[in-house]
Amino acid sequence: MNTTEPARGAALELLFKKIACTRMRDVPVHNPALRVQAIGFAPVPDEPEMLLGVLVTPWFMNLVRLPAQACLPGATLLTNGNKGKRAVGPQSFEFVGAFEPDVGAFEVCSLFSPMFEFANHAAAADTASEILRLLRTTVTSTVSTVPTLPSRRGFLFGRGTQATQAQA
Template sequence: MSSGFRQPAVRDELPPVTGIIGEDPAPRLTTMYRRIWFETMHEMPFVNAALSVEALGFHRWQPDDSTTTGPAATPPDARSTPAAQTPAGDWIGAVITPWFINLFVLPGGGTLWSDRPRGERCLLEFPIGPLEFIADHDPAAEIPKFQYCPLFAPPSEFPSQTAARAAALAALAAMFAPPPGVRRSAAASLSKKSESSRRAFFRRIAQG
């Protein structure tokens, strides 16, 4: 891993080997973040009360699977495709909460996922180019381990759940189907590991 990554001053030990998630993780993620919302976050001053917890767009993807596409054509209210109807691979999707909108990677048996200590950052390759994800884990949670890429935190600019959903799906679509002429420049800017550059890029995509 490049020494240029920002790493926490104190790092966790490497967590136990992750079990493969064999079915759509969206319901479990929704349950997990709804619990966090009611237990610890609902009174925070920076939350957007117009938003609710929703996990969406989850599908399995392999980096070398040219036939697998992201949810570019998925309508905002569509459910994720069942795992039995999709090729093997790790889970990619988005989660909306009143305090963030993030991209997620979860272990599905593919080659994208690798177990990492909490807080460690890594670059994961997608058709658009490399994206920086942050590892997290909580053995007691509904989804014990995941990696996330922050998009909007807090998501204060969204007036409704519909707007937040459209932005999350647009960001997911951009990861897998970059428009002509965007891929090279996007990959170059994102590979510099700049949080502000990545967020600015996805803001442009998500907000049209």
């Protein structure tokens, strides 16, 4: 694990702890049983310069695409407030561009908001971890039970499939 990964997730977590105590302090959508936590930030397989994780707060749970290095919105990230589809594992999600001076540009996809469905922080953190596990699971190919069909020419001339020709 790259040393910037925990630092970037920790910076995002710290930022949202500050937001929880300031901008969101008196907002009635807070679930008092929850706290701010950045969970599972790790590189995206096809984009090693991008980290993917989940941010849990008392008012939302978001899937977050966070650059490994702080940057401005633009070429590789959505600009603040703009929406765009992003592939995450086998799924496609709509993300929204965000920018905060303390961490730079990042993209968010709302998973839950508000957070009153969660009885405690452990339940929210477990849900976030399970979402990441499912998104990061690689679909493994299985052996097909459908027989390989012969090529058109092989069929017409009774030669079978390339596999049966190799066995002969």
